[in-house]
Amino acid sequence: MIWILYLILFILSFTLSVLGAQTWMFVTLLILFVASSSLALFYPLLWQKDAEKVKRYLLKSKQSYHRFLYAFLYEEESEAEMRLTKIKQTQARKYAEIMLFTQQERWEDVKGLLQTMKKSNLTHYYAAIVAMEEGRQKDYEQHKNQLKxxxxxxxxxxxxxxxxxxxxxxxxxxxxxxxxxxxxxxxxxxxxxxxxxxxx
Incomplete structure (x- = not known):
């Protein structure tokens, strides 16, 4: 999909240069290209309603975090653990570890990771899960109420x-x-x- 956008960008840029187009036309074209390529990248992860298409996107993705997600959701736990070791981005790796440790019910490890992370919907959600598991009702309600x-x-x-x-x-x-x-x-x-x- 992205290579098609690159091809279109090249053809349009070449055509505009042959026609002697003004600079603002090239800038507009570039903005449209960036918006289109961003939409192509994020649409399957955010809005695609066909679960099989999202699943195939993860399977074909070159990003290690996406490959972990596929293994976590559809393969053996050992495969997810192996994929986790290949994630280089610190924040993505922490999210992956939290998901895996929660599934393994390693609550102390989850709590330790959550303490190192910036507050977000995801951290409040998992903190609420841990609090629920440990019977800390007040903490559970607090985290649940902070979810946006x-x-x-x-x-x-x-x-x-x-x-x-x-x-x-x-x-x-x-x-x-x-x-x-x-x-x-x-x-x-x-x-x-x-x-x-x-x-x-």
Whole structure:
């Protein structure tokens, strides 16, 4: 997809130069190119409603974090652990470690990582998960209330229902949410649904 945009940029730039176009036309073309290429890169990760297309995007991606996500969601845990070691970006690696350690229920490791990270929706979400697991209700409510993303709040609500024995209601809420999601959040919700169906 990106190579097509590069080809279009080259053809249009060449045409404009032959026609003696003004500088502002080249600047406009460059801005449109940057916007289009950014959309092509981020659309599958943020808005794509077809889960299989998002899955294929992760599988084909050259980025180590994306390859980790694919392994985490669809392959053996050992493969995810191996992929994690290849992530060079510090922040991305920490996010990957938090996801993996949460799945492995390594709560002390998760808490240690969270303390080194800037506050965000993701850190509040995982801090709430740890607090829920450890029975620290006040801390749980505090982190949940600081979440700005309603999807994370829904996942916490679903987990609360599951723990209180209302599994069918939890699955119903999650199923309704899945119909509104796209990109990585869609894959995450589907992964969570699969785990939820196999939990007591």
């Amino acid at each position: 993303d309603p999807h994370y709040v829904t996942w916490l609500t679903v987990e609360e229902l599951r723990r209180n024995g209302n599994k069918s209601e939890a699955l119903s809420i999650l199923e309704e949410q899945i119909n509104t999601l796209g990109g990585l959040k869609l894959l995450s919700a589907l992964h969570y649904k699969d785990k939820l169906q196999h939990k007591n």
